[in-house]
Amino acid sequence: MLSFGALYAGADGTSWERKVRDAEINRDATVVEPNHTIAALATDWQSIDLRHERAMLGGWLSAGVGFERRELAAGGSGNDDWRLTAEWLGNF
Numbered sequence: 001m002l003s004f005g006a007l008y009a010g011a012d013g014t015s016w017e018r019k020v021r022d023a024e025i026n027r028d029a030t031v032v033e034p035n036h037t038i039a040a041l042a043t044d045w046q047s048i049d050l051r052h053e054r055a056m057l058g059g060w061l062s063a064g065v066g067f068e069r070r071e072l073a074a075g076g077s078g079n080d081d082w083r084l085t086a087e088w089l090g091n092f
Contacts (some may be wrong), residue, residue, distance in 0.1 A: 014054040021047045027073065042073035051085075059090025 001023035006084035008076045023046075025039040026053030032040045039045075064085045 007051050012055075014050070017049075017051040017053075019047070019049045021045075024073065030074070040052075041076075044073050044078075045069070051079045057088070057090070062087045064090075 001021065002022045003019065005017070007018075023044075025043045025045050026033065028038050028040050029036065029040070029042045034040060041050060045068070047066065047068045049066035050053045051062065053060065053062045055061070062081075062085075066083040066085075068081045068083070069078065070080075
């Protein structure tokens with residue numbers, strides 16, 4: 001697995017975070033392995049995430065977006081997934 005991340009933290013407490021990952025999962029599998037819960041066959045996997053945090057509306061806002069691609073290493077099918085997260089925390 002290769003992974004790269006970067007974090008920027010501002011003086012006011014805001015932050016930006018980026019992660020990029022690339023991996024070969026179950027890379028030696030040529031027949032279906034039902035006990036392998038992540039990838040039953042050899043799979044190429046890439047992922048990128050971007051996250052931002054800041055004070056907002058008397059609390060703390062955290063929001064992020066990410067993209068993930070999985071493709072069978074043998075040239076078969078694959079799938080792409082987007083994710084979006086938002087969270088606000090405050091004290092009452």
